[in-house]
Amino acid sequence: LGLGLESGLERKRGGGEERERERARGEGGEMAKSKNHTNHNQSYKNHRNGIKRVKSHKHKSRKGMDSKFLKNQKYALLGNKASE
Numbered sequence: 001l002g003l004g005l006e007s008g009l010e011r012k013r014g015g016g017e018e019r020e021r022e023r024a025r026g027e028g029g030e031m032a033k034s035k036n037h038t039n040h041n042q043s044y045k046n047h048r049n050g051i052k053r054v055k056s057h058k059h060k061s062r063k064g065m066d067s068k069f070l071k072n073q074k075y076a077l078l079g080n081k082a083s084e
Contacts, residue, residue, distance in 0.1 A: 062070055
């Protein structure tokens with residue numbers, strides 16, 4: 001601004017040069033960056049109990065299927081059993 005306000009603020013905060021030196025030394029109070037990703041030990045943990053196949057079910061769920069279709073399917077199956 002040219003009014004000399006910047007230098008007054010810098011004096012109150014302790015000076016910008018000193019803070020820059022602290023940051024360079026790692027004393028600025030900023031935490032180190034954490035690790036983003038690692039796959040270490042995961043395959044060991046997975047194999048401890050064995051990697052199992054997905055369980056296959058004998059009959060697929062009919063939840064959410066069309067009710068008219070299901071009713072017709074039921075009677076069609078009963079007709080097949082009677083004819084045998």
